[in-house]
Amino acid sequence: MTSNPALLQTLSAAETVARLPFAPLVDAIAQAARDQAAGRIASPERLVVPLGEGGVILSMPAAASDLGVHKLVTVQPANGARGLPAIHGLVTVLDAATGRPLLLLDGPEVTGRRTAAVSLLALRTLLPAPPRAVLLVGTGVQAVHHVRALQALLPQARVLVRGSSPARAEAFCAAHAGDHPGLAPCPAGPVPDMVDAVVLLTTATEPVYDEAPRAGRLVIGAGAFKPTMAEIGPRTLAGSQLFADDPAGARHEAGDLLRAGVDWNLVRSLAEALDRGVDLSRPVVFKSVGCAAWDLAAARVAMTGG
Known part of the structure; x- marks a missing residue:
């Protein structure tokens, strides 16, 4: 992980897991469900774009008064034959007030x-x-x-x-x-x-x-x-x-x-x-x-x- 607070922090898969313990994550999702229902989170339907032979790019943004996120994920089913994971991706976390990128999280770990x-x-x-x-x-x-x-x-x-x-x-x-x-x-x-x-x-x-x-x-x-x-x-x-x-x-x-x-x-x-x-x-x-x-x-x- 980058250590300079002025720079965008990029978390590895293991660092992303460490930042997402399940107890506070469950509570945060409960709050997000209420926020979304009340219109305090904008979360449009995901955009799906074909990629390569049978693959797709998934684009999923959301925004609230405190933060914005953009998850960009690729799914390539043929990767199993290549010895690679089928899913790759990143979640960019943005400051809502300035739009400044704050964190990059591992997309598959966030999703899972x-x-x-x-x-x-x-x-x-x-x-x-x-x-x-x-x-x-x-x-x-x-x-x-x-x-x-x-x-x-x-x-x-x-x-x-x-x-x-x-x-x-x-x-x-x-x-x-x-x-x-x-x-x-x-x-x-x-x-x-x-x-x-x-x-x-x-x-x-x-x-x-x-x-x-x-x-x-x-x-x-x-x-x-x-x-x-x-x-x-x-x-x-x-x-x-x-x-x-x-x-x-x-x-x-x-x-x-x-x-x-x-x-x-x-x-x-x-x-x-x-x-x-x-x-x-x-x-x-x-x-x-x-x-x-x-x-x-x-x-x-x-x-x-x-």
Whole structure:
């Protein structure tokens, strides 16, 4: 990191993680949700520009009275064959009064940690009690961030994992046992009764969870982010209260909800859940599509030094 305060500070991935502990990040996202709902944060829909062979550039700005941010991310699915990460990016933090750039944060770490923090905020808000067990469906990068967030804020909860195969789930649990001592693969079949929350972290194009909705079990869809993707099936959606972190963005990006033909008038925002409460006697589904307001929340935490 550069040390001269007159210069733009550039944080490495590890330094970005150190500036974004999960507890203050969850609280900052709750405040940002309220700010966005009240019009105190401007956060337009992300701009998507094709890049190379099958890749995209994602441009995501947001601004408030204290800070502005611009997250610029590239996604190149072919990078796996090159031995490179699929996602690269930076988050520029700007002083609102002067426009002066203040910080450069690692884009993938900001995205991963704030996405997991949104899920943890949903668990806190949309369940009647802390979960006894959480099932993560998916074994990619987002699953790693969620394991670490759960260990930081809900260490008493068991964390079960399902992958595209039992072998993938077992390998993930073995690789990340040090991140959460309660990590274990979940056998195939119906989700165990003890699971109070199912967090879907895949890029599936067909639903991977479509069980009958049940009160006291929260279903979070946080992986599918394109209209062509779907993780949650219509059976689960039809019998549940529906919430989204960003309902406006979900109308364009939440393939699960689009495919099921949900009534968008019934999809409530995270801010509404925070301020007006939730009927916890009924099943709940929470769709997380992400928006730059959550990056701005992360920037606020990073500027305080974590």
